Amino acid sequence: MIVLAACRRGDSSQAPAGATAAHPAGPGGGARGGAATGLSGQVVTTGDEALPPALALRRAQGVAAMDGGRHDLARQAFAEVLDEAPGNLATQALYDAATEALLAAQSRAGEQFAGRAATVLPAPPWAYTLKQPAPIEPGPPPTLTLVSERANGIGDDGEWLTRNGLALPEYEVPNPMRGEPGTLPPSIPPTFGKYLLVQAIREDGFNILFYGTDYSGGRFVAVQREDDAEIVALFDFEAYAHPPGTPAGERAFTAQRATWAALAGSVLLVGHAHHAEARGGNAFITALDLGSGALLWRSAPLVANAADFVVHRGHVFSGYGAGAEPGHLYVLDAVTGKTVSKTRVKSGPDYLFLRTGQLLVRCYDTDYVFELRHGGG
Incomplete structure (x- = not known):
């Protein structure tokens, strides 16, 4: 049997x-x-x-x-x-x-x-920087028009996701402490040497894999082709963990790890953040050349600490905030990384989803629906 x-x-x-x-x-x-x-x-x-x-x-x-x-x-x-x-x-x-x-x-x-060598990336800039425009097709500037705003039950994220038929495009990663293999295809490595697979994103025929010491985020990010399981990129983001001048006593709880990533053609966009007290050198999105790891642009700080961000029609939609404190939604130009617009919300954004011309945003205590328009159309 x-x-x-x-x-x-x-x-x-x-x-x-x-x-x-x-x-x-x-x-x-x-x-x-x-x-x-x-x-x-x-x-x-x-x-x-x-x-x-x-x-x-x-x-x-x-x-x-x-x-x-x-x-x-x-x-x-x-x-x-x-x-x-x-x-x-x-x-x-x-x-x-x-x-x-x-x-x-x-x-x-x-x-x-385990024996694969990672490309070690140099320390990034800690302010908005444009090295080279990303080869992403540009789009007209989007506008967000509020459709609805409703208080939520705080902590009922799962119910909100289910009610709206939403889910992040992720595999459940293994939990070695419990002997659970998760929902990974057999071709995805659950470890990289001594590092655990802490997040696995499915996107357009690729898997984006995060490896780290714990589930707060990844130090290493790998991009794997889904059809033949080839690892086409493997980057070490250790130099992204701490801005210059971080006190030694704060390094343990302010390390910025990769928390989300997306592919746009030959460009890998990666978010790094920590959830300690807000500081200027935190919560960036960085655009890298997938082949070489060369930095194309880095966003301004404090734009992305939600669970995800969305790339759509030449723009990046992200969110930043802390719990019940007021937060903001950001629209970035995906070609240059420059902030296009900033929309205040009542509390920190947790999830962002695009669906049928709308942006659905789950915040700490409020759920939003925005109508999304590009160039007035």
Whole structure:
């Protein structure tokens, strides 16, 4: 029951030693009575566990995903079946097998990535700087017109995201302390040497991967092609952590780590911020040449400490603020990094999303909807 299709192909990378298919599913997706041997050698009694047709189909899709090496998708399929049929031991055995196979694949990916050398970036400027216009197609200046403003429940971010059908384009990263592999494809390395994968963004056929010592942000940022898993860029942003003159006693809690990134053609835009008391040398967006790491421009400080920022039609939409204190939305020119406009909001922005001509903004205690227009149209 454990790795039906993977064992058929005889691919040891898909089916670790010890997995068997001794007891195939019976009619209607149920497991025939008997036992299956798990990846760790344990014997799982399956019994007669017929599943409804829809769940049997979903489990079969999971087995097919296992056969194709997508242990992440297989695990998700088996988890969905278990949500509806938590007592189905055959599906539980498949879920456990997919989890172990995913962890093994991630470990191999991490080992292959460990020896990669990162491009060490020099210390950046700590004020607005334009070195070279970014090769991004410009667009007409946008305007934001308030549509609605509503107090929220503070802390109910998840409900707001669900209610609006929104989600950041991220994978769930592994949690090694709990032995959880997350939702990464097997090709994404969960570690870079001694550094953990702390954030993984999906964008336009690429994965943007952040590696750091903890989940406050990344020191290293890698860009990986999704189709062939090639790492096309790997940058070390350690020199971005502290502006000149940072007192030694403050360095532990004012380190600026990469918190969000986006691709615009051959340009990588990266946000760096910390959430301690506001200081001038904090919360920048930087535009880099993806191939060389050369700095193109750096924004003014204090423009971007929300969870994300958005690149759209030649402009960057970002937010800065601290909790219940008043905050601002910023529009930057993506070609030059120059601030185009600044809109005051009641509290610090947490999330920004574009949807059907509108900018949805989740702040600490207020939710906003703005109509977005470019050049008056």
